Amino acid sequence: MTGTSPLLQARQVFKGFFGNPVLKGVDIALHPGRVHALLGENGAGKSTLINLLSGALQPDSGAILVDGRPVGRFSPAAARAAGIAVVQQELSLTADLSIAENIGLGAYPRRFGLIDYGALHRGVREVCDMVGLTEPLDMPVADLALGRRQMVEIAKALFRKPRVLILDEPTSSLSAHEAGILARLIETLRDRGVALLYISHRLNEVQALCSHVTVLKDGGVTADQSLAGIDGEGLVRLMVGRETGDLFPARPAPGPGATRIVVENFSAGLVRDIAFSARSGEIVGIGGLVGQGQEDLLLGLYGAIPAKASRAEVCGAPRLPGHVGDANAAGIVYVPADRKHEGLVLPHSIASNLILPSLGRLARGGFRNRAGESGLIADLARRLAIKGDVARPVQALSGGNQQKVALAKWLPLDPSVLLLNDPTRGVDIETKREIYLMLRAFAAEGRLVILASSDTPELVHLSDRVVVLREGRVAATLEGAAISEEAIVGAAMGVRKQGEAA
């Protein structure tokens, strides 16, 4: 791909927040007709670099160049005028506005100062067809599932007719089917000469789609090279800068554990009439397309949403937990997928977040026990290798470290059942590995881990058993050698099993 000149370029950009340098002299050049991967652990500076490239932030020094010319004051509006569009990881949608109004936001076609709804309709229809959005365009975004909202976000970027398209973790909430549509779309745009920047923690996607890679580590560029001839291991090596061994810990032979959870005719939310059981020492994976009842299964077992069952035995009790306190008392804990809203109190310190579930247990005579708390905090921070000052607000941490805090806060309760909802979403690869090791260790200690995940390789390599949900029912239960990506995806999509010829 030499010979073309870059459409968008960052040259020696520096950026810091409150005295903490985040980017220390970064160069990147996006060429037309090329899918460029941006890799780096969380906290490496990827989001900041994207914000600089899209005008949402200004560099402290260095320059952003469009078509080889430095831009003066850059803003999101100026970036749009230059043909730069971003698919944000944090959705930029307005829940109560319609799909069409969301897609056009900030780029409405106008006539006499008013929004030209006719032109808007045609433009939106076109981009929705490209991404396979068939929902009525007047539907409020609030009525869409997360994966569909992500597709709206992608359509919104396309609506701006970008010459440069930046995609930040676009597949983290997409189903396999939707991710496939996106992959084909990326190839089409590339062939039309669009410059693409692709950020993903899913290395197989990076390998399949991208031809060039820039790797960030601690705010600096550690690699800027072609992806030809680099395999997954090589990518991981580039990112972490050393040999990693296998991402997934070895799976020990399953030991016969005592049955911890049995439910029959279990219904909760989207889940309808399923039978489910799990033993201690097991990691049970819950798979399926986005929004098939995975979350409701976990929440129902956790007593957080109304659930019913014809027979239930949960941690020795002959019934389902009636509420969350009940579940906690029985040793059941839940780590939500949306850690920013449900898992953590973002503006509070790491220490306060870690101690929150233990406050009552530690209290003496109704008052907080500061000495006991600080001992526990120090212990947890050490066990989780959380670096730095625990008095920092938890929102200052990278996604991966936030997730570690959301998980670690439960450990003092010595839980016997851990319900985890997509624990590695938007988490860097190194932290993923730490979390996997932790889950394996939990199982080895005789705890039961129930893991709902949208990351199929994770289910394959980590689970002793995988339950695939489809439309609220069990589509398949896979065990041992039967667990494979093909089997999970096939069951999730309702594909009948073909003869096992191969």
Added chain:
Amino acid sequence: MSAVSSAGRLYGAIQGRRNRGLGGLYLVVAAFLVLYAVLFPGILSVGGFSKFTQNWFPLALVTMAQALLMLNGGITLAIGPLVSLGAVIAATTMEGVLGVPGGILAVALAGLAIGAVTGAIVAHLRLPAIIVTLAGSFIITGVALILLPRPGGFIPDWLSTTLAGHTPVAFLLLVLILVFWKAFLATPLGIGIYAAGDNPIGAFRSGVPVERVKIVAFALSGLLTALAGLFVAAQTGSGDPVIGAPFTLNSIAAAVLGGVGFLGGKGTMRGAICGSLLLSVMINVMFFLGFPPVAQYVAQGLIIVGAVAVPELLKQWKARR
């Protein structure tokens, strides 16, 4: 497919969907209006209708002013004082050399300017709207009392007769204002109010000028509030530096009754207008039925809590089935 029909189809579909969400509210408002007409058939005459809408008009304006800011994720506690100031400015400027047009212009400019300054402070200094407008309410009250320490001033009789006489001029003005609002909402800036209210960061990244949207929202809110003050002055025939006091909380109550949420981006202006109409009817009914003022306050509070609780309970009930 012609541009006009596809424009009409999408726009109509979006509007229709918003109306469907408000069906329950429309029914309640209609029921109250029928009840009112049965109790007081006078409303069905031109004069009765005029009087009724004149009682409603200032509340409708301040509710719009409040809803505008709540939709943008803000709130204002300066409604009452700004209504008073609008009334005071009207009553002190209309005998000047520029007469009634000069007075109207002065009121409008004062509302716009006070709103814009408040909005600029909230948007650029990133201070919470509730604190800034609380501070503003003290300052505005003080200014109103300096301009006109006790009720008085001058409003020409013909203006009072035109606005608050036996013709439905107030109602027609409200319709006109609603038409302007619809047009404003069909501009990128108007939709920006919703977008920046629900998801400010996302709106900013989408290229919405979030700060400008906020300043415009506060300025328009100030304009509507000050004009409500002008109307109140015309209604009473004089300026009164504290006459607006009840409007602050009533504007919030009416917006909430109409389904406007506190967190921004949730609700509709048509809902807020219905909310103000509902509140106005309830206040009138209780007044005419001879409720003592204390009972009126208690009833008003219970109805507002009920109005917020009922849809929530319905939602939970539906979810459980």
